[in-house]
Amino acid sequence: MEKTPSYFVTREAPARISAMSRDIKLIVVVRDPVTWAISDYTQTLSKKPDIPSFESVTFKNRTTGLIDTSWSAVQIGIYAKHLDNWLQLGQILFVSGERLIADLAGELGRVQDFLGLKRIITDKHFYFNQTKGFPCLKKAEGSSKPHCLGKTKGRTHPNINPQVVQRLRDFYRPFNMKFYQVTRRMIVWDDRKVPIFYVHVCSETLQDCRRWKLVALVRPKPQ
Numbered sequence: 001m002e003k004t005p006s007y008f009v010t011r012e013a014p015a016r017i018s019a020m021s022r023d024i025k026l027i028v029v030v031r032d033p034v035t036w037a038i039s040d041y042t043q044t045l046s047k048k049p050d051i052p053s054f055e056s057v058t059f060k061n062r063t064t065g066l067i068d069t070s071w072s073a074v075q076i077g078i079y080a081k082h083l084d085n086w087l088q089l090g091q092i093l094f095v096s097g098e099r100l101i102a103d104l105a106g107e108l109g110r111v112q113d114f115l116g117l118k119r120i121i122t123d124k125h126f127y128f129n130q131t132k133g134f135p136c137l138k139k140a141e142g143s144s145k146p147h148c149l150g151k152t153k154g155r156t157h158p159n160i161n162p163q164v165v166q167r168l169r170d171f172y173r174p175f176n177m178k179f180y181q182v183t184r185r186m187i188v189w190d191d192r193k194v195p196i197f198y199v200h201v202c203s204e205t206l207q208d209c210r211r212w213k214l215v216a217l218v219r220p221k222p223q
């Protein structure tokens with residue numbers, strides 16, 4: 001198994017993978033592109049504490065709100081743009097990064113099905129570690145002790161100016177919509193102040209899926 005986010009945006013990668021093996025199965029984990037950009041920035045910041053602020057690398061022009069799409073953290077999150085290259089390869093599964101945290105066993109169930117494996121990994125293998133804020137293994141392989149991912153996974157993100165976040169959300173919205181349509185995956189990254197949950201109907205064929213519709217809109221009561 002091999003992984004890196006940059007494969008997804010490397011033009012030559014699909015053809016190279018296809019030449020390596022026609023039977024390869026690809027798993028792409030996607031998360032809200034705004035959170036992804038902040039996460040990527042946080043990772044760089046941890047190695048180079050002197051880098052410019054998130055705000056200054058996000059915009060080409062702060063006054064006009066023009067986003068710098070040449071910045072890799074912004075570029076990678078335009079998932080729809082990179083999709084066409086990959087879909088021709090066939091066996092590809094999109095996994096929600098958010099669901100890997102909220103419902104790890106459920107999402108891993110999909111992964112096991114996709115890989116043609118028996119569903120051996122279930123929720124009995126995990127617990128939610130409140131300190132870490134993430135699911136962790138109850139027992140690590142070859143050990144009887146619990147195991148969480150290391151310190152570099154799940155770092156605290158810096159506070160970003162809400163206006164900057166909103167501008168990025170507006171920027172990504174059309175690309176996200178295309179991504180939902182093409183992948184037929186019900187991943188909806190909330191871009192409103194009040195959480196809104198969408199339920200979409202999507203049939204097996206892509207054509208029908210393009211006619212997906214909003215069937216429920218639930219607005220949680222204010223606390």
Ligand SMILES: Nc1ncnc2c1ncn2[C@@H]1O[C@H](COP(=O)(O)OS(=O)(=O)O)[C@@H](OP(=O)(O)O)[C@H]1O
Nearest residue numbers: 004005039040100101134135136149152153154155
């Ligand atoms: N169980 C569990 N424990 C810790 N972290 C978890 C977990 N599940 C998902 N995540 C999220 O994984 C994010 C890092 O993913 P990756 O390591 O694949 O990203 S990368 O390859 O380093 O870019 C990492 O992103 P950050 O929160 O920005 O650090 C986490 O949000």
